[in-house]
Amino acid sequence: MATNFYMMEAVNLFCGDHDPSASKHLTLTEFQLPALTEKYQDHHPGGSRVGIEIDVGIEKLTPSFKLAGFDPDMLDLFGLGRKGNKVFTGYGVIRDKRTGNALEAKAIIEGRLGKIEPEAFQRGEMHGHDYAISGVLHYELWFDKREKFYWDFFTSTWRVNGKDENADERRILRIV
Template identity: 60%
Template sequence: MASTIYIMEAANLYCGDHDPANSKHLTLEELKLPDLQEVLVDHQPGGGKVGVEFAVGVEKLEPTFNLKGWDPVLLRQFGLGSRERRVFTAYGVVRDKRSGRAIEAKAVMEGRLSRIAPAAFQRGEAMSHEYSINEVLHYEVHFDGAEEMYWDFFTNTFRLGGVDPDPEFNNILRIGNAG
């Protein structure tokens, strides 16, 4: 397959279900999917000359987004006012720069709206708010209709490209994998 470049051109975020009232396409300024970062532990072997680090898991996921203006509906979904997790679904228009074809990128995140940080008000400028989604217990990424990443806390399911990279893990621990 010939090399290409994929460029994100536009994004939308649904905060909750796909009710058109939950679409943030008119106010979305910035969307940041969670960093994917392994947890590493250092090991200094007593008889070794060089230390190493071992991967032992993945850091918690924390997506963020910025919206222009005020959003009273999201304010009511904040933290202690709502103990339930919500589904946040992000859609992106990604352009294949070789062919010109528009491709759908989609991320589904289930978590709690745990941070709302208002920007400073400046006369003559539209105030915005930065939001953080924490307690993320489900995350999936799709590109051009294909599952690229899937993780679910409760079923302990993890897949990359639709494949579990470590199928023995849940089998050894006798964890039923409902994913």
């Protein structure tokens, strides 16, 4: 039986680095963590009447966010001409509705600003932009100072609740 009820109350996003001037807390209207979706391949062997699905990995991670107004600094982070990835760090205030305590959620995402989609301008309405982080190569999700997920493409590390789920594979393949 669930004894806690957690609700996100507020978020902030730092785009590009942890410089306080990179905070988007005044314009951030939406922040979507990447969906965690297992990838499956259908398999229907010749000797079986029933096909099955075989898990073959995890779908690519694509977080997104929305900012109100026009942000020229975000234009600087976009484009194929930009060399290297950027770090995007999101913070959330999560309230434990049972105890009233505020807890920290943190997501660290390394990738490229792969999409800037302006909304249609309409006089008298708030104008904003939708953004997506593409080419994610590193992702961490923390809840109340505890690591929930950690994934790094280059080291082939995948941890859940601090447990290295990929240790045997890395050991056998000699990936240090």
